[in-house]
Amino acid sequence: MQSKGIxxxxxxxxxxxxxxxxxxALGPDVIDIRQLGKTGMFTYDPGFxxxxxxxxxxxxxxxxxxxxxxxxxxIEQLAEHCDFMEVCYLLLNGxxxxxxxxxxxxxxxxxxxxxxxxxxxxxxxxxxxxHPMAVMVGVVGALSAFYHDSLDINNAEHxxxxxxxxxxKVPTIAAMCYRYNMGLPFMYPQNHMSYAENFLYMMFATxxxxxxxxxxxxxxxxxxxxLHADHEQNASTSTVRLAGSSGANxxxxxxxxxxxxxxxxxxxxxxxxxxxxxxxxxxxxVPAFIARVKDKNDxxxxxxxxxxxxxxMDPRAEVMRRTCHEVLNELGLHDDPLFKLxxxxxxxxxxxxxxxxxxxxxxxxxxSGIVLRALGIPTSMFTAIFAVGRTVGWVSQWTEMIADxxxxxxxxxxxxxxxxxxxxxxxxxxx
Ligand code: SDX
Numbered sequence: 389m390q391s392k393g394i395x396x397x398x399x400x401x402x403x404x405x406x407x408x409x410x411x412x413a414l415g416p417d418v419i420d421i422r423q424l425g426k427t428g429m430f431t432y433d434p435g436f437x438x439x440x441x442x443x444x445x446x447x448x449x450x451x452x453x454x455x456x457x458x459x460x461x462x463i464e465q466l467a468e469h470c471d472f473m474e475v476c477y478l479l480l481n482g483x484x485x486x487x488x489x490x491x492x493x494x495x496x497x498x499x500x501x502x503x504x505x506x507x508x509x510x511x512x513x514x515x516x517x518x519h520p521m522a523v524m525v526g527v528v529g530a531l532s533a534f535y536h537d538s539l540d541i542n543n544a545e546h547x548x549x550x551x552x553x554x555x556x557k558v559p560t561i562a563a564m565c566y567r568y569n570m571g572l573p574f575m576y577p578q579n580h581m582s583y584a585e586n587f588l589y590m591m592f593a594t595x596x597x598x599x600x601x602x603x604x605x606x607x608x609x610x611x612x613x614x615l616h617a618d619h620e621q622n623a624s625t626s627t628v629r630l631a632g633s634s635g636a637n638x639x640x641x642x643x644x645x646x647x648x649x650x651x652x653x654x655x656x657x658x659x660x661x662x663x664x665x666x667x668x669x670x671x672x673x674v675p676a677f678i679a680r681v682k683d684k685n686d687x688x689x690x691x692x693x694x695x696x697x698x699x700x701m702d703p704r705a706e707v708m709r710r711t712c713h714e715v716l717n718e719l720g721l722h723d724d725p726l727f728k729l730x731x732x733x734x735x736x737x738x739x740x741x742x743x744x745x746x747x748x749x750x751x752x753x754x755x756s757g758i759v760l761r762a763l764g765i766p767t768s769m770f771t772a773i774f775a776v777g778r779t780v781g782w783v784s785q786w787t788e789m790i791a792d793x794x795x796x797x798x799x800x801x802x803x804x805x806x807x808x809x810x811x812x813x814x815x816x817x818x819x
Pocket of ligand 1: 618619621622623652653654655657681688689690691692693694695696697746748751752753
C-alpha cells in the first residue's frame, strides 16, 4: 500500500488519533482505522457504504465513470476478444493465457465436469418445483461431502483443484436443476464442446436426437458468463470471503455465495426484471409504472436499475444490450415485445429527473433476463445462470484471501441499542 499521509481524528476534550492514509493502484484512497479500537470506539457503517474490506488485485470498478476492469483489462475488450475460459484463467492467475496455457486449463476443467453419481440421488429429495437456487445452495454445499481429497485450504494445490472442480461442476449442477424441474433426464457433460456450448447442451439436448446450437447463440452465452464473472466486493463475494475467513471449505463458501446472490436486490434482480416487464405489459403502461416508482409511498423499485457503486451506466449493461440485439436477430425475435418494452422503459427512465438526480442507470441485470428468456431459459433459472458465471469470481477472490498473509477471521462489531443490565425475576414474579 502506498502511504498518502495521515488523517487526524479529534473528539471530546482534546482527544485525537492519527490514522494512516493509503493509496492503491487505482481508485479512492483509504483511511486505515485498524488502530481505532484503542480509542474504545468503533466506526459505524451499515451496509459498508464507505468501507474497504480488503486489498485485492482482481477487479476494479469506477462507479462514477462506469469502468469495470478484470485484472486491468476493460470488460468491453474482454467480452469482445476473449472467451469465458480465457477470462477464468485471467481472474484466477492474473494474466491472460497463451493458447497452450488456455488449452491446458480447459483440459483441467473438463476432467471435473461430471458430478459424483450419488449426487444424482440428492435431486430426488427435492420437489420438482423447487426453485433452482434452493437446489444449487444444497447440492453445491454438499460437494464437500464428496471431495475430501482437496479440502486443505492452506495447500495451494488443493485450492487450485477445488477451484477447477467448482468452475467445472456448478454448470453441470445448474443444468441438472433445470432438467429435474422439467422432468427431463440429466444430460452428461460433453468434453469435446466449449464451456458455453456444453452448458446449453446439458440444458436443452435430449438423448433422442443431435443438438447443435448456432455459433451466434453459443458466443452470446459465453459472453454473458464473462459479464457476470466478477465484480469486486459485492454482497455475494463478501459472503464468500467472510465464510472463507473462518477456514470453511471452498464448497461451503461458494454455497453461501449462491445463497446471498439469490436475493432480488442482488443476483435475483434479473428474474425480478422479467416479472416486472410482464406486470407492466405494454409501453402504454410505462408512465403509470414510473409514477409508482417515484411515489415515496410505493415501495416498488425499477428492477435492473440502480447500483451501489455505479452512478453511471454499468458497462456490462451496454454489452448486454448489444448481445440482446444479436440474439433476438439471430432467433428472428427482433420484434420481441418485452425487448421493445425494456428499450422504451430505459429511454423514459433515463430522461426522467428522478432517475437522473439519483444517478440510477441500467445495471447488468436489466437486459440479461431478456437475452436468457430468448435463449429459452426459464425465469427461475436466471439467477442460477448468474451463479454459473460468478463462480470463477468467487473462487478467485476466495483464493486471493486465503493466500493473503494479512487475512484473519472477519468479525464486525456493533452499536448496541438493547436493554442495559437487569436481573432475572423468577417466573412467578414476572408481570
Ligand atoms: C447486482 O454490488 C454489485 O456489484 C452487485 C452486482 C454484481 O455484479 O455483483 O452488480 C449485481 O446486484 C446489480 C444490482 C441488481 N439489483 C437491482 O437491479 C434491484 C434494484 N436496484 C436497487 O434495489 C438498488 O439500486 C440497489 C440495491 C442495487 C443499490 O441500492 P443502494 O446503493 O443501497 O441505494 P439505496 O437503496 O440507498 O437507494 C438510493 C436512492 C433511494 O432513494 P431515497 O431513499 O434516497 O429517496 O435511490 C433509490 C432509493 O429509493 N433507488 C431506486 C432504485 N435503486 C435505488 N429507486 C427506484 N428504482 C431503483 N432501482
